[in-house]
Every structure is written in structure tokens, then in C-alpha cells.
Ligand SMILES: Nc1ncnc2c1ncn2[C@@H]1O[C@H](COP(=O)(O)OP(=O)(O)O)[C@@H](O)[C@H]1O
């Protein structure tokens with residue numbers, strides 16, 4: 187479980203995060219949802235320690251991170267896997283070398299164990315026959331899969347993904363979302379996914395925080411998001427015509443159910 191408490195961050199006189207608190211649960215895919223420019227990536231960077239918040243703190247399973255000693259922060263960092271927006275693979279390394287890289291950096295595992303782990307992770311993301319391929323030979327979806335395999339290779343406890351399905355076609359995007367959610371549940375990882383995609387919400391949104399202008403203004407699950415009366419969240423969701431249609435169908439179904447109950 188990751189807890190954030192009263193996180194504030196400004197750049198110059200621009201306030202980006204305005205006192206955000208919340209809990210990201212273990213074994214769940216926790217979504218940070220919001221329009222572009224609302225501070226989702228900055229919040230994620232504050233949580234991993236790439237940016238230091240002006241005020242506020244982050245704890246990982248009860249251990250203070252933000253202002254703690256360097257060795258304690260490093261210990262926590264070792265447990266974090268990150269999937270960057272661009273996948274950020276090393277272009278000059280093969281798929282296998284990319285996934286092996288964090289094991290070389292972070293562990294003293296012997297070569298044969300490293301290869302076992304690499305093969306296990308590649309298999310887990312559905313890329314068992316791609317060890318020797320170079321990133322330039324991969325599709326967007328395959329690159330994300332390699333990125334996920336690399337993030338989970340060191341047995342991460344925490345997994346952070348910033349817009350993992352940006353730039354993918356809708357079907358591939360859903361598959362990547364599902365893969366992240368499955369791996370999260372399977373290994374009991376505390377996962378935070380930054381997204382502005384309502385498809386992700388519907389597919390994997392078991393716990394969602396909605397950010398608006400640097401504040402958390404709503405929190406819930408995909409089951410209650412369509413019924414929210416928070417105006418800013420409604421504007422965000424129903425900017426999408428498909429979502430408006432979905433809501434209409436849901437209301438019609440409810441009405442039909444109500445009518446049939448009234449008849450009984
Ligand atoms: N290092 C930085 N210096 C100055 N401004 C920044 C920096 N990083 C982000 N910002 C600003 O903070 C705001 C939120 O950015 P970001 O967290 O990237 O939004 P998003 O929700 O799209 O991920 C933006 O207005 C951005 O320009």
C-alpha cells in the first residue's frame with residue numbers, strides 16, 4: 187500500500203499539485219485519471235522521488251520515503267518498476283538485453299538465473315519467441331510488452347505506468363491494460379496507472395482517483411463513475427460521445443427494470 191499525504195508542488199508561481207492525499211491499494215491497479223496538464227505525471231514523479239514535493243509525504247507499506255535517509259529511499263526505489271510513456275527501450279539492445287538490464291544493475295544474480303528470469307517475464311507478457319529482436323523490429327504493442335517485462339523483471343513490489351496505452355490502437359491498448367491488471371493481481375503488486383483514457387477506466391478501473399487542476403476531486407470505482415454528480419468529472423467523462431451513449435443505455439435499462447418491478 188502506498189499512501190500520499192497532502193502533496194503540494196509548484197513550479198515558480200505555478201501551482202501544479204494542491205494538497206493531494208490518498209491511498210493506493212496493494213494487488214490493485216489504481217488509476218490516476220484526469221485531463222492533460224492536471225498534474226498526473228508530476229504526482230507520479232513525486233511518488234517515485236524524481237521530483238521532491240514542496241510539502242507532503244509518501245509512505246510505501248508504512249515506511250516514510252520523501253524525507254528519509256538515502257539508503258532507505260534507495261531500498262524502496264529498488265522495489266519500483268516503471269513503464270514510461272514512450273516505453274523507453276534501449277534501441278541498441280535486443281529484447282532480451284533490455285529485460286536483463288535491470289537484473290544486471292540491481293541484483294547479483296548469475297547469468298543463467300538472469301536468463302531464466304528474462305525468459306519467464308517474456309513468456310508472461312506473451313513474447314516468448316522475441317528474445318533476439320531489436321526494438322526497431324517491434325510494433326508499438328510489443329514495445330509496451332517488453333517495457334512491462336523489464337519493469338517486472340526484478341520482482342517489483344510497486345509498478346508505475348505513465349499513459350501505458352498512449353499511441354496504441356484501441357484493441358492493443360485494452361490488451362496492454364489487461365496485462366498490467368492481471369500481473370498486478372497475480373503478484374500482489376501495488377500498481378499506479380496514469381491515464382486520461384475512459385476505455386482504461388471501464389476495463390481495469392477498480393480504484394480511481396480523479397485529478398482536476400492539481401486536486402483530487404473524486405475517488406471511486408468504475409461501477410460508480412458513471413453516476414457521479416461531480417460536474418468536472420461528468421464533463422470529462424461525457425466529452426466522449428460513446429460514454430454519453432453508454433450512460434443513456436444504462437438509464438434506459440434501469441428504467442425498464444423499474445417498470446417491470448412496478449408491474450409485479
Ligand atoms: N519540470 C517542470 N517545470 C515546470 N513546469 C512543469 C514541470 N513539469 C510539469 N510542469 C507543468 O505542470 C503541469 C502538469 O503537468 P503534468 O503532470 O505533466 O500533466 P499531466 O496530467 O498531463 O501528466 C503542466 O502545466 C506542466 O507544464
Ligand SMILES: [Mg+2]
Nearest residue numbers: 226227228380
Ligand atoms: Mg502526463
